[in-house]
Amino acid sequence: MRRTSGFGIGLALLGLALAANAADRGSGHFRKGEVRLEVKYAIAVANEEDDGGDRTFVYLSDVPLDAAKIAGAFHASSAAEAQMGDGSAGYVRVCIDAEGGECGLYFSHNKPNASFNSSGYGEFKLQAAPAGRIAGRWVLAEPDDFFGETYDFDLVFDAAITPSPGKPLPADGGEPAKAYRSWIAAVAKGDLPVLRTLVGGDYNGWRIKSDDQDDVKAALKDLRDGTPVEAKVLSGRIDGDNAVLWVEGKDRDDILRRGRVLLQRDGGGWRYMEADLSNVEE
Structure with a gap:
């Protein structure tokens, strides 16, 4: 049986390391x-x-x-x-x-x-x-x-x-998914008090919390047009205080939507930041 020297193995491993870190x-x-x-x-x-x-x-x-x-x-x-x-x-x-x-x-x-x-x-x-x-x-x-x-x-x-940072969420999406389901339920109902507690980010936050009711109505319409009434969580990833969910579900016009949702942890709770959902042909 032929023996391989530790020196030779070390050189081989070094070569792989150098290639990987080129x-x-x-x-x-x-x-x-x-x-x-x-x-x-x-x-x-x-x-x-x-x-x-x-x-x-x-x-x-x-x-x-x-x-x-x-x-x-x-x-x-x-x-x-x-x-x-x-x-x-x-x-x-x-x-x-x-x-x-x-x-x-x-x-x-x-x-x-x-x-x-x-x-x-x-x-x-x-x-x-x-x-x-x-x-x-x-x-x-x-x-x-x-x-x-x-x-x-x-x-x-x-x-x-x-690679993308962070680690996978549980199959059900964990706490971020719970917050997202609360968000889409509030969107469907037009429940502004709940939406105002769950919204984050400048654009959505400013519009939902605006004193101008026309701004609020326009924001709610935009959200309803693009948000699933119910959503299935396909997968998710968490990185510190940021979480991304991959979801799909039909909106109020019965159009299947699929894509990503960004949530951010703030004060112990999760807030909706933005979504990137596309129409899907069934």
Whole structure:
């Protein structure tokens, strides 16, 4: 029987550790008309905007981005936009699905302002990478035309995937789900005293608590149009005082809605902050 030296095992483990902790790398460019982004940085985050969290967002930018802040945000791209600063800067967000294919890119740039969505063009290919990392390249070598303005890109990335923070909630959603069920019941009944105790955040909080009854009526109508009358909790995650629930249910027009709800713990109780629900074809 052949013996393997501890030194050899140590070198192998060291090699794996170095591969797993390699620096994130991004290069290439994205051009739309006269606006050109030269990529200097790349980060990757697990994207949970769909229940299951089986997509990855890769951000390629010319300014450093904080992967942890983006991974922990309810709206990942809004968190990226907030990090652009006041100067000329931009990023490309590449969506990668569970099968390793592209699910679209989004380009955003400040000073000059430009934005663009695309999918299905060019050549996209992932490369072998250690567990917890993602690497690949997406190239559109021949410029394409979009309403009289050409664009092309060559995007190269190799980055560690930053997971969503926190831990799973119990199957029933725990205390955050109880608060959400109280919220949707109060929305259905138009029970303003209960809604005012459960609402959080500036937008919903200001409108529900407004002294102007027209503001309150408009807020209640908006909520009723998009909130399930009853909801099934599909899954949930808690991170400190923030909780995200994936829910589905039919609204008052019998339209099936599915998506995420953000709640925040305040003074021991959970408050409704916002929802991102979409219509679902049955």
